[in-house]
Amino acid sequence: xxxxxxxxxxxxxxxxxxxxxxxxxxxxxxxxxxxxxxxxxxxxxxxxxxxxxxxxxxxxxxxxxxxxxxxxxxxxxxxxxxxxxxxxxxxxxxxxxxxxxxxxxxxxxxxxxxxxxxxxxxxxxxxxxxxxxxxxxxx
Numbered sequence: 001x002x003x004x005x006x007x008x009x010x011x012x013x014x015x016x017x018x019x020x021x022x023x024x025x026x027x028x029x030x031x032x033x034x035x036x037x038x039x040x041x042x043x044x045x046x047x048x049x050x051x052x053x054x055x056x057x058x059x060x061x062x063x064x065x066x067x068x069x070x071x072x073x074x075x076x077x078x079x080x081x082x083x084x085x086x087x088x089x090x091x092x093x094x095x096x097x098x099x100x101x102x103x104x105x106x107x108x109x110x111x112x113x114x115x116x117x118x119x120x121x122x123x124x125x126x127x128x129x130x131x132x133x134x135x136x137x138x139x
Contacts, residue, residue: 010055010066013074015043017062020080022131030137031061084127087134092122 018028029039034057041047042054052068059066063083065075078086096119100110110118126134 009045010072010074011043011045011050014055014058014062014064017064017074017076017080018043021062021084021135023062023135024131027132027135028058028061031135032057034058084134085123088123088126089119091126091134092119095122 018025023031025039025043026036029036032039034054038047038054039058042050042058052066055066059074063077065077067073067075077083096115099118100115
């Protein structure tokens with residue numbers, strides 16, 4: 001279900017979404033492929049006319065889409081919880097694959113059910129832990 005986030009200021013809506021996700025500006029910059037100074041200028045409003053490409057990158061990084069038209073709005077593509085869970089699941093799968101690869105080298109690989117249980121445990125740990133761990137690129 002797509003929810004529209006309404007309000008006059010796209011920048012503040014993007015920043016509110018970022019804060020709701022518990023995503024730092026540094027992590028947002030990394031996810032959006034932008035520099036931290038650019039993110040700071042856009043979100044603070046000191047960038048008077050940010051490029052649409054920049055706003056779209058920020059929107060994608062926080063799981064929303066900007067709709068330009070007679071009325072400009074931000075469409076929430078998923079809830080905060082669903083977006084965080086998707087990030088945790090992606091990261092947990094990466095962690096389990098790393099473990100699985102190293103265990104295969106040692107000839108002690110886990111069965112599929114055990115790998116799924118480990119993935120689910122990692123998802124819970126990531127969602128309950130510090131935001132930095134959830135959003136960082138490192139395992």
